[in-house]
Amino acid sequence: MKTWQRYSSIILPILAVAALAIWPTITGKAANRESVFTILKAVALASSLNILLGYTGYVSFGHIVFYGFGGYVGLYLLTEQEWSLWTALLAGGLASGLLAFLLGSAILRLRGAYFALATIGINEAMKAFINNFELFGGPTGITLNFSVYKPYGGAAQALQTSFYIAAGLAFLAILLSHFVRTSKFGLGLLAIRENEDAAEVMGVHAPKAKTWAYVLSAIIPGMIGVLFFFKNGNVEPHDAFPLHASIELLVMVMLGGQGTVLGPILGAFAYQGMRGFLVTSDFFKDIQLSVSGALLLMIVLFIPAGAIGWLRHRVPTLRRVLA
Amino acid sequence: MTILLSLQGVSKRFGGLQALLSVTFDLPQGQILGLIGPNGAGKTTLFNAINGIHPPESGRIIFRDKDVTGFKPYQLAKMGMARTHQIVRPLNELSVRENVMVGACFGHENQDLSNASKIAEEVLEFVGLTIRTDQLAGSLNVAQKKRLEMARALAAHPYLLLLDEVLAGLNHSEIDNMIQTVLKIREQGITIIMIEHVMKAMMNVSDRIVVLDYGQQIAEGNPEAITNDPKVIEAYLGDPRLAERLLEEV
Numbered sequence: 371m372k373t374w375q376r377y378s379s380i381i382l383p384i385l386a387v388a389a390l391a392i393w394p395t396i397t398g399k400a401a402n403r404e405s406v407f408t409i410l411k412a413v414a415l416a417s418s419l420n421i422l423l424g425y426t427g428y429v430s431f432g433h434i435v436f437y438g439f440g441g442y443v444g445l446y447l448l449t450e451q452e453w454s455l456w457t458a459l460l461a462g463g464l465a466s467g468l469l470a471f472l473l474g475s476a477i478l479r480l481r482g483a484y485f486a487l488a489t490i491g492i493n494e495a496m497k498a499f500i501n502n503f504e505l506f507g508g509p510t511g512i513t514l515n516f517s518v519y520k521p522y523g524g525a526a527q528a529l530q531t532s533f534y535i536a537a538g539l540a541f542l543a544i545l546l547s548h549f550v551r552t553s554k555f556g557l558g559l560l561a562i563r564e565n566e567d568a569a570e571v572m573g574v575h576a577p578k579a580k581t582w583a584y585v586l587s588a589i590i591p592g593m594i595g596v597l598f599f600f601k602n603g604n605v606e607p608h609d610a611f612p613l614h615a616s617i618e619l620l621v622m623v624m625l626g627g628q629g630t631v632l633g634p635i636l637g638a639f640a641y642q643g644m645r646g647f648l649v650t651s652d653f654f655k656d657i658q659l660s661v662s663g664a665l666l667l668m669i670v671l672f673i674p675a676g677a678i679g680w681l682r683h684r685v686p687t688l689r690r691v692l693a
Numbered sequence: 694m695t696i697l698l699s700l701q702g703v704s705k706r707f708g709g710l711q712a713l714l715s716v717t718f719d720l721p722q723g724q725i726l727g728l729i730g731p732n733g734a735g736k737t738t739l740f741n742a743i744n745g746i747h748p749p750e751s752g753r754i755i756f757r758d759k760d761v762t763g764f765k766p767y768q769l770a771k772m773g774m775a776r777t778h779q780i781v782r783p784l785n786e787l788s789v790r791e792n793v794m795v796g797a798c799f800g801h802e803n804q805d806l807s808n809a810s811k812i813a814e815e816v817l818e819f820v821g822l823t824i825r826t827d828q829l830a831g832s833l834n835v836a837q838k839k840r841l842e843m844a845r846a847l848a849a850h851p852y853l854l855l856l857d858e859v860l861a862g863l864n865h866s867e868i869d870n871m872i873q874t875v876l877k878i879r880e881q882g883i884t885i886i887m888i889e890h891v892m893k894a895m896m897n898v899s900d901r902i903v904v905l906d907y908g909q910q911i912a913e914g915n916p917e918a919i920t921n922d923p924k925v926i927e928a929y930l931g932d933p934r935l936a937e938r939l940l941e942e943v
Contacts, residue, residue, distance in 0.1 A: 554798050554806050561795045564784035571744065571778075572845060573770030573799030629786075 380548040391537035410536040412638035416622040417543040421587040424628035427563030429486045432493030436466040438610030440592025441599040445512045466592025474584035497611040511606035532601040627676030697722040703752035712738045727899030734905040773801040775846035776855035781838040785831030800849020856887040
């Protein structure tokens with residue numbers, strides 16, 4: 371019974387991601403594969419951000435910095451050092467984790483709005499730095515040579531492989547999210563979210579716990595960055611560090627329900643679905659981001675706990691399954 | 694008798710306000726020390742100094758034979774110090790059980806989750822919150838939140854428990870219950886310092902009392918001695934002889 375309870379909350383998330391991952395294979399359409407790739411990428415990013423935002427209660431407006439930085443490190447290693455995609459993925463993730471460790475030690479002593487502002491500053495500072503960093507190609511960025519795809523069976527096969535890796539990373543992200551949520555470490559994070567001072571008085575080593583939460587929330591975005599820009603073929607500063615993408619991630623986590631494993635998955639799926647509809651519609655295609663902004667406002671005003679949080683609140687019997 | 698906690702000349706200043714001035718006392722293991730004084734006397738500040746929230750500027754704090762001056766709250770919690778807050782600080786969106794588990798997991802016994810869950814059940818039964826176990830902490834009333842504060846602190850199985858006005862805001866029967874709980878805690882061998890305004894309770898429960906006024910320790914002793922100490926009466930009621938003199942002049 372205990373074991374069942376412990377793992378029950380991960381069943382729905384796994385089923386959801388598995389359904390997404392096999393959907394393109396069933397339909398056999400390349401276009402489906404590409405839109406599902408975008409969703410899987412969003413699931414992995416949003417679930418990672420949730421460790422910091424949902425569990426620890428720290429709002430990061432610049433989480434995309436880890437995606438961009440990891441992507442740059444990965445592409446540099448792929449082109450200049452001729453590393454394989456696998457080692458580059460790992461290195462990109464670790465580089466972002468290390469960046470989070472260093473940043474976290476410095477800015478996680480800030481709380482609330484001050485931390486949020488600092489994260490915006492970091493994203494912009496990183497963009498400016500990379501713009502002037504010759505090793506990473508400065509403003510023109512890094513472009514992959516077509517021959518990079520050869521070991522992966524050519525460009526077309528590489529796209530397929532990238533899709534499977536994205537699915538793998540999305541799984542990894544939700545498993546990580548689940549293990550953090552159900553661990554003692556996670557309980558410490560939740561305590562920090564609810565009241566950091568009280569948590570410290572009870573013995574939670576808040577500076578250390580927050581830093582590790584930040585690191586864990588940065589690693590998978592770093593790997594996703596490597597994967598995306600590998601698939602994309604090039605990386606430039608404005609593609610790597612778009613501030614609006616950080617805010618879109620916040621919308622996804624808030625929409626689905628922060629602090630739950632399933633919430634960010636649902637949020638990523640719903641948001642990407644909505645975005646897909648908006649950018650293809652004649653009326654909304656230019657004001658798509660305003661719709662996200664309005665959506666964020668509505669969530670904060672009316673369902674601050676997100677869809678899953680709202681359901682948990684309304685139907686207490688669902689709590690075990692929707693943890 | 695072993696001394697669990699020893700304060701030596703502890704002083705704390707907030708800008709122009711001398712919040713604590715050279716507070717010095719020893720606390721033997723297993724005793725209940727009452728800390729009283731008028732509003733703003735520095736009682737909670739003293740708790741904050743002892744448990745590392747506002748470290749003192751001068752003086753030393755010795756806990757279990759170790760100089761812990763300047764230690765962080767989480768380090769002191771790991772060493773076996775626990776406290777409740779005057780203004781309750783429940784972890785609202787977590788269940789009552791989870792709140793108590795945090796105390797057990799991160800306190801000085803460093804329990805894992807499954808042990809912590811068992812300890813939480815024991816402690817919740819002890820403070821009488823068993824039926825609330827799976828409720829969200831935010832949904833409790835004030836008296837229950839005070840008990841939750843206490844349960845969280847006890848779940849750590851601390852050596853020293855700092856109780857900051859656990860009786861304030863409670864009605865008569867709740868006060869009686871809480872006093873029984875405090876006495877039972879002492880029976881378990883836990884040393885307690887408690888801040889309280891409910892004098893009758895304080896006099897019945899404390900082994901010894903320290904009186905603070907404007908950050909200074911104006912009296913220390915057993916409850917009877919304290920109630921008859923002119924300095925204490927003056928701090929609370931003003932100068933009694935002054936009143937007499939004023940009456941004579943009329």
